[in-house]
Amino acid sequence: CGIDPTQKGHPPMTIAKLPAPSVRTMPAAPKELGAAGRALWTATLREYQFSTADEFATLKQLCLTHDRLAAVQDALRNEGLVVPSPQGARAHPLIAAESQLHRSLLSLRRGLGLN
Numbered sequence: 001c002g003i004d005p006t007q008k009g010h011p012p013m014t015i016a017k018l019p020a021p022s023v024r025t026m027p028a029a030p031k032e033l034g035a036a037g038r039a040l041w042t043a044t045l046r047e048y049q050f051s052t053a054d055e056f057a058t059l060k061q062l063c064l065t066h067d068r069l070a071a072v073q074d075a076l077r078n079e080g081l082v083v084p085s086p087q088g089a090r091a092h093p094l095i096a097a098e099s100q101l102h103r104s105l106l107s108l109r110r111g112l113g114l115n
Helices: 035-047 053-079 094-112
Strands: none
Touching (some): 053 094
């Protein structure tokens, strides 16, 4: 006992056209990022979705920290792990910086919920 839409007095059925699914646009990497930071920005946004300004600020800091770590590691590769000093050879001071940068990266990744 349904209604026949072809009967007089009933408007013809129309099918609403849904908008095409939007393609998620990836925000451009901040200009101050270096190559390592830009690569991390792109890879992270391909895998994860962020929506708040705080999340993007944290992602930016993560990428800047990644750039800094890459620079420290390059310096350590070029200069070696041991440097001369008046008291004799000692561990390069950038080793401590590298360790701190690793801790910072871990903390920032946790803050964003990244594995």
